Structure formats: C-alpha cells, structure tokens
Amino acid sequence: EVQLVESGGGLVQPGGSLRLSCAASGFTFSRFWMSWVRQAPGKGLEWVATIKQDGTEKYYEDSMKGRFTISRDNAENSLYLQMNGLRVEDMAVYYCATVEPVGWYFDLWGRGTLVTVSS
Amino acid sequence: SYDLTQPLSVSVALGQTARITCGGNNIGGKNVHWYQQKPGQAPVLIIYRDSNRPSGIPERFSASNSGNTATLTINRAQAGDEADYYCQVWDSSTVFGGGTKLTVL
Numbered sequence: 001e002v003q004l005v006e007s008g009g010g011l012v013q014p015g016g017s018l019r020l021s022c023a024a025s026g027f028t029f030s031r032f033w034m035s036w037v038r039q040a041p042g043k044g045l046e047w048v049a050t051i052k053q054d055g056t057e058k059y060y061e062d063s064m065k066g067r068f069t070i071s072r073d074n075a076e077n078s079l080y081l082q083m084n085g086l087r088v089e090d091m092a093v094y095y096c097a098t099v100e101p102v103g104w105y106f107d108l109w110g111r112g113t114l115v116t117v118s119s
Numbered sequence: 120s121y122d123l124t125q126p127l128s129v130s131v132a133l134g135q136t137a138r139i140t141c142g143g144n145n146i147g148g149k150n151v152h153w154y155q156q157k158p159g160q161a162p163v164l165i166i167y168r169d170s171n172r173p174s175g176i177p178e179r180f181s182a183s184n185s186g187n188t189a190t191l192t193i194n195r196a197q198a199g200d201e202a203d204y205y206c207q208v209w210d211s212s213t214v215f216g217g218g219t220k221l222t223v224l
Contacts, residue, residue, distance in 0.1 A: 037162075044215055044216070044218040045156075045205055045207075045215040046215065047212065047213035047214075047215065050213075059212070061212065095161055102168075103150040103152065103168045104209035105150070105152035105167045105207065106152075106154070106162070106164060106207075107167075107173070109161040109162055109163070109164075110161060111160075111161050112161055
C-alpha cells in the first residue's frame with residue numbers, strides 16, 4: 001500500500017525543539033521531491049518546506065528559515081523536519097507529502113502529526 | 120507575495136452544481152491545483168494543473184482557470200462532498216488559498 005506515516009509530534013514548550021519523521025512505503029521514495037505542509041487548528045494549509053530527491057536542494061517558507069531544517073534518508077525511506085525555537089504560532093498538524101515538480105502540487109499526503117506548543 | 124482569495128463558504132442543494140472560486144492576479148497564467156479535506160482527514164488532491172483529475176476522482180469534479188479566477192465545479196453534489204476545498208499555486212513559493220467550506224443542503 002502506498003502511504004506516508006508521520007510521527008514525532010507532541011507537546012513542547014515555547015523555545016523548545018522537536019523532530020518530526022515521515023515514513024514512506026509502497027513507492028520508490030528516492031524518486032520524489034518531498035514537502036512538509038502544516039495546518040494550525042481551525043486554519044488553512046500552509047507550506048513549510050520542500051526537499052529535492054537527493055537532498056541537494058531545500059526550500060523553506062520565509063518565517064521558518066533558520067528555525068526549521070528539512071532532511072531525508074533515502075536508504076530508510078524517511079523524511080524529517082527538525083524544528084527549533086518553536087513558537088506558539090507553530091502549533092499545527094504537520095503533514096508530509098510527495099511533490100510533483102511539473103506544476104508543483106502535492107500528490108500523496110500522510111495523515112499528519114500534531115505539534116502542540118504551550119507552557 | 121501572491122495572494123489567493125476563496126469564499127469562506129459555499130452552499131449547494133443536494134444534486135445541484137457547486138462552484139468554488141479562487142481569485143488571484145493573472146491566475147490564468149499559472150497552474151492551479153485543488154484539494155479536498157474532510158473533517159479530521161488529510162487533504163486529497165482532486166484537480167491538478169488547472170483541470171486534470173487524478174485517478175479515482177469522480178468525473179463530477181471539474182475545474183477551469185482563466186483571467187483572474189480559477190473555478191472548481193462539483194456536479195450533482197452529494198452529502199459526501201461536504202468538506203473544505205483549497206486551491207494552490209506556485210509563485211516563487213507554494214501558496215494556498217484560505218479554503219472554502221462546502222455545505223450540501
């Protein structure tokens with residue numbers, strides 16, 4: 001079965017760090033650009049970051065540059081998001097998704113993992 | 120930054136046609152993609168590159184894009200179509216519309 005499964009979410013204090021993971025299965029992970037997209041409670045979708053198949057290109061939404069780091073391990077079929085300096089406004093469900101670079105859209109989504117930032 | 124404007128909500132009678140708009144400056148010159156998100160679930164791609172349906176998406180879903188407005192059309196609306204719908208484009212970075220809640224009456 002083709003799927004993405006996120007993990008690593010949880011409760012963290014403001015200023016803290018968290019590392020999210022996304023496990024891919026059922027497809028050739030190394031062939032795909034990958035992204036993280038988040039959704040704050042009751043809000044819309046917000047793109048977070050994107051990484052090329054071989055990890056040589058990475059792109060971030062401006063407000064997350066310098067705080068978040070996207071990475072991948074193709075041998076482990078896994079995508080990661082290291083989040084440092086977390087703020088209350090970073091509280092959201094974080095989804096990983098495959099990216100189709102022709103048109104730049106998100107084809108396959110995981111179910112998401114919830115990050116709660118609170119003291 | 121590029122802005123996409125969607126109505127907050129759209130209502131449609133059961134079996135009728137719903138239209139959800141996505142406004143942006145010269146959006147007709149960009150590729151527009153649409154996602155459906157049901158409560159408590161992840162988004163699902165329903166239209167890519169203006170008017171293409173992924174496999175498994177019913178033909179009742181169609182879309183167009185011209186000028187300053189892209190439109191998602193849902194024919195013969197069903198109760199199961201109740202969801203939030205998001206448009207998305209790429210303009211130097213990925214941009215999502217604010218989302219439209221579709222209610223089927």
